[in-house]
Amino acid sequence: MCKKLIATHPYFVVIILHEYIRNLFPHDPHIKFKIKNPIKRINLLQNQLIHICQDLANLGHYNIKFENLKEVELKTKTGGVYAKLWKIFSEKENLKAKNYIKERFKNFSNINVNSFFKVKKIIDVGCGGGRYSFALKQLGGQKVYGVDFSDDGIKLAKKNYKLKNLIFRKQDVLNLNFKSNSFDFVYCNGVAHHTTNYKKVIKEIVRICKPGCYVWLYLYGRGGIYWSARREMNKLMKKIPQEYSQKVLDMIGMPSNRYIFMDNWYVPRETHCSLKEVLTTLKKLRVTNIQRMKVGRKTDLEYGLKNYKNGNKIWGEGEMRLLIKK
Ligand SMILES: C[S@@+](CC[C@H](N)C(=O)[O-])C[C@H]1O[C@@H](n2cnc3c(N)ncnc32)[C@H](O)[C@@H]1O
Incomplete structure (x- = not known):
């Protein structure tokens, strides 16, 4: 569903997949999980996100063209992906x-x-x-x-x-x-x-x-939902420029040092x-x-x-x- 939505509402895809990936971790230091049982939590969330995607697909949209995406993003080297993230990492986080x-x-x-x-x-x-x-x-x-x-x-x-x-x-x-x-x-x-x-x-x-x-x-x-979700997100998110996703995440208030989400989306190779x-x-x-x-x-x-x-x-x-x- 996100694959379809990416062409029309890429900003929602960033928000939806951010919500999904952060819930796939056993713990989130920034937001308390309301449901403690992770299997229950993830199943419920998957259903909710599917409904949201269905509704969003009916909303209007502007045409967003990501210029030169092929050259800018697909050729990006692993180090370059991380460098963009490290630059915004706070000094406190590094310490x-x-x-x-x-x-x-x-x-x-x-x-x-x-x-x-x-x-x-x-x-x-x-x-x-x-x-x-x-x-x-x-x-x-x-x-x-x-x-x-x-x-x-x-x-x-x-x-x-x-x-x-x-x-x-x-x-x-x-x-x-x-x-x-x-x-x-x-x-x-x-x-x-x-x-x-x-x-x-x-x-x-x-x-x-x-x-x-x-x-x-x-x-x-x-193995498991976690790794298969990462595999799919790694393929999908390269269709949206890293800087664009970063801006959306900044706007929703995600602390910029949470690069664990972004590295999966943009790293060229993740075995x-x-x-x-x-x-x-x-x-x-x-x-x-x-x-x-x-x-x-x-x-x-x-x-x-x-x-x-x-x-x-x-x-x-x-x-x-x-x-x-x-
Ligand atoms: C996820 S980062 C980990 C960085 C660091 N070890 C840490 O934990 O903060 C992966 C790093 O591996 C580097 N890397 C990937 N392939 C490499 C290679 N063939 N030779 C040298 N460095 C490589 C990337 O440039 C990147 O800095």
Whole structure:
């Protein structure tokens, strides 16, 4: 229905799909869900949105032509999509990155978050605007590298985070220009599933990690309503320019730092990985000491899977946040 509505009422499509996607998370920090049971909530919402779409299709409209959409949007590179979002990210939001790492690492009983990051050499693979590279430096890393292939991301990171021994470099994560066994901790958060070959990224991050040291790998999972909705939205929303959607969301008062919604809509590639395949890839690299984060932050899908019965109907395999010992 949104596919049809996009040609006549793109502004409503932005609002409708924003409402849909935010309800697909186990928790929304900005608006309290009225219905606690997520399966019930999402089913009800789907019905309501279908009715709204039906009614809206009868309303009049102006012809909106998105000029040069093909060139402007479809050729947009992953980094460019994020750079647009990072620029509007508030400084306060970026500074939360340190706490996010701490909250997630507390899940692993064998890790002491106060000392774990106080090591010589850390790398943040696919650092984007550099928020986690900075956080890893704050958490005690002596020398922290942040690498990304996006000019915009690296430029922003260099501008925002100027610290001694915090080094940003432009590199392709599929072919890292670092020696094998050279890092005490490798952090790769939400990157591999946006490349053309997530298994190659896994190979690379394990290669550069020192034996006995750890790799943090965050990947999207698959299955359930959540991931199939994302797949469809990723195809559909590219028909509306990112700047246009951003403006609509600004107008309805969405805090501009909630880029989790927008990245799904505009990123050129979003692979939904299978846990089984990820584990097989790691096994082939002779890595078997793998811990999966179980609970996480309230917005993490792991939290939903842990706290709601039949959560897998919505979130499938959830997200994968893995702590891997080489
Ligand atoms: C979702 S963002 C994650 C950024 C950061 N890790 C974070 O959690 O804030 C994905 C990042 O992966 C980068 N990326 C995607 N494919 C890449 C590649 N082949 N080489 C280097 N960076 C890549 C993008 O430029 C983007 O900055």
